Amino acid sequence: MNDVTPLIAALKTEIGADAVLTDAADLAPFTEDWRGRYKGPAAAVVQPSNTAQVAAIVRLCAARGVPVLPQGGNTSLCAGAIPRNEGVAPVIVNLARMRRIRHIDAANGSMEVEAGCVLKTVQDAAAAENRLYAVSLGAEGSCQIGGNLSTNAGGTGVVRYGNTRDNVLGLEVVLADGTVWNGLRALRKDNTGLDLKHLFIGTEGTLGIITAATLKLHPLPTxxxxxxxxxxxxxxxxxxxxxxxxxxxxxxxxxxxxxxxxxxxxxxxxxxxxxxxxxxxxxxxxxxxxxxxxxxxxxxxxxxxxxxxxxxxxxxxxxxxxxxxxxxxxxxxxxxxxEANKKAGVGLTTDCAVPVSAVPAFIERATQAVHAIVPALDILVVAHLGDGNAHFIPFFTFDAWRELADPAAMAAAMRRCVNDVAHELHGTFSAEHGVGQTGLPEMAHYKSPAELALMRTVKTALDPRNLLNPGRLIP
Ligand SMILES: Cc1cc2nc3c(=O)[nH]c(=O)nc-3n(C[C@H](O)[C@H](O)[C@H](O)COP(=O)(O)OP(=O)(O)OC[C@H]3O[C@@H](n4cnc5c(N)ncnc54)[C@H](O)[C@@H]3O)c2cc1C
Structure with missing residues (x-):
């Protein structure tokens, strides 16, 4: 077992005692997911105020071989932002204090913000300058830009403006050894080699901690x-x-x-x-x-x-x-x-995307597949139809869920049968929420060995000691 006492002491000295939480009651909101379904242990929660502090945390943790789990608003629907129940308990780096809007350049259609800015705050700040930050989703009052970027969040505006990846011009990232990469360019054209920001978008904190971003703005529709x-x-x-x-x-x-x-x-x-x-x-x-x-x-x-x-x-x-x-x-x-589904029962959220033209077939076949396991089970469909992304949700009442002999096996079977249908229709099991913990078995099942090997090569190059959000994305 790793004794984290010296690490906690060092973190308190470096970042400030008030920014390092270790009491069980203080940790609770950060170690449990939004719906109260998943929990995992953490060595501490640290809340840095600036990029230099994030770099210091990463260096201190790396020196002692303790993994780091970046966390935004903790609104993940796939248990993405809470610790796993295996391996060394991580230090959670919660970005909530890094919420400065650094700069808005209305003429360039760009704004530079820290990763802990809440999405709604960013939208409002852009609107005050007569500009639109186009990513919009139900959790926008609490999810953060860093979380949006790390999951390549979608939402309701994708049909017109694309997902988060399409709405970012530059990034600032703390790498596994504590180096700060400043890629905060505000350019619409830049062909100087690998476009490195895309390594960190949608990779759920496994390759670096995003500390700031230059976002793309559009004219504000009135x-x-x-x-x-x-x-x-x-x-x-x-x-x-x-x-x-x-x-x-x-x-x-x-x-x-x-x-x-x-x-x-x-x-x-x-x-x-x-x-x-x-x-x-x-x-x-x-x-x-x-x-x-x-x-x-x-x-x-x-x-x-x-x-x-x-x-x-x-x-x-x-x-x-x-x-x-x-x-x-x-x-x-x-x-x-x-909100309704959380109150009503247990919805097994899936996050499939298929070619837009295949959505009706997906819904029909997935319904048949689910009903082959539990006849007449309620099914909720929430589709961003313009993007081919359908959240197809087998739904149990709390009572029905409690009566199941093996709820975990039921959840896995339901997700697999729905994801199989998406796969048959040349789709994906993870469209916008990220892979998180619930999607990890699906990575092993659906991704080709060649694709997984490529991902491992990138991961090993950027995080050779596997300390950034280990056990995520790559099975
Ligand atoms: C009511 C509701 C509606 C939703 N609707 C949508 C929707 O329409 N579309 C959609 O795409 N999602 C939706 N979601 C899911 C969720 O809001 C998104 O996945 C969101 O992007 C997560 O942001 P967050 O700040 O909460 O990230 P978290 O949940 O805290 O983290 C998500 C992942 O990103 C990593 N991460 C967080 N911050 C950083 C960082 N700074 N650097 C590196 N890695 C980081 C975490 O380690 C984790 O792997 C919804 C959720 C809720 C509760």
Whole structure:
């Protein structure tokens, strides 16, 4: 066993006693995941205030062979940010104190922020300069830029602006030996060799700790047109997506689909949420157009496109938001799904992406696969349809879950059968949440030996002693 007492003492001296937590009660919020499903031991939680302190922590831990686990807002849905229950207990480096917005260059469409900035704070700061930071997701009030980058987070804006990887220009990273790599360039063109930032985006803190980023900003859309409609089925929703893409081009900013059971849970478990349509239909889509001007024209375009879809028999019902309050209310329904599911029972969240055209087949076949294991089990579908990313969630009530003889085996079997369907359709089991702990067995199962070997080569080159978030990503 590694005696961490000297390390803790050194960390307190270097970073400050108030920034090093070791009492069990203080550690608890950092060692358990958002839904209270996973827990793991930590030697300490350290909260640095600047990049030099992060580098010092990494060096001190490396000197004693103690692993380091970077942590952002701890909103991971795949147990990504909490310690494993095996190996040496890590020091958690929680970035929450590094929340400075260093610089906004509106003319360049860029802003430099520290990794611990909460996503919502970044969006608001950009908006104050009439700019948009385009990554948006349900956890934006608590997830951090460092966590978004390390998981290459997606969310509801990907259909127009891409995922986090597409919205970053530069990074500052602390490497495994404590070296600080300053790659905080604010350039849209730079062909000087390997684009190193991409090594650290989406690799979940296994190659370095991101301490700051230069983010890409867009013109701030001030005009929006939003509708909530009930397509006859996912294939119809896909056809309607095509109609919107043809009619609205890059103004199409969100195309989100949920199924009836998911909407029911939101209505039942989140106060203030109501079914926007007269009936509870099987499928529901939120579609939004956005631009810097032309609000009336967009509202007309939205209506015409929906009418066009209705003429083709693709829609049961629809409602257009007629003001900002209605628009916010409809978005709140979409953003309430995780909260509702947490309160309602045990949803086995999956994170598959398939080619957009294959989403209806994915939903149909995954439903059959799940029902072959548990007939008639409730299934929740939350799809970023425009990106081909469908969270297909086999759902158990708390009672049903407690009655299972082996819940862990059930969770693994459910995830595997859903992921198998995605794989057969040339898709992936991990689209936007990261691999975390729940996805690790799937890496071994689906990734080719050649791909895993390449990843190991990169990991060994950057972190030869395997001290940065060990036991993640690469089985
Ligand atoms: C209500 C809700 C809705 C959500 N909706 C979406 C969604 O639509 N789309 C989506 O993509 N995700 C979604 N998520 C998942 C989650 O919010 C994202 O994965 C988010 O990007 C995680 O950010 P975080 O700061 O909480 O990171 P954490 O959970 O703290 O960490 C995630 C991973 O990143 C690593 N990490 C964190 N910070 C750093 C750093 N500075 N340097 C290196 N590694 C680091 C951690 O070690 C861990 O492996 C949702 C979660 C919730 C609770």
């Amino acid at each position: 005009q929006h047109a939003l509708a909530w409609f009930a397509p006859s089925d996912p294939a119809a929703a896909l056809q309607i997506l095509g109609l919107f893409q043809a009619a609205c081009g890059s103004r199409l900013s969100a195309f989100e689909m949920i199924n009836r059971r998911q909407l029911e849970l939101v209505i039942q478990h989140v106060p203030g949420r109501r079914n926007p349509l007269g009936e509870l239909h099987e499928w529901h889509v939120l579609v939004e157009l956005a631009d810097t001007s032309g609000g009336d024209e967009m509202a007309a375009l939205l209506q015409q496109t929906l009418e066009h879809a209705a003429e083709q028999g693709l829609i049961h019902d629809a409602i257009l938001a007629s003001n900002e309050t209605q628009r916010a209310t409809l978005w709140e329904i979409r953003h309430s799904v995780s």
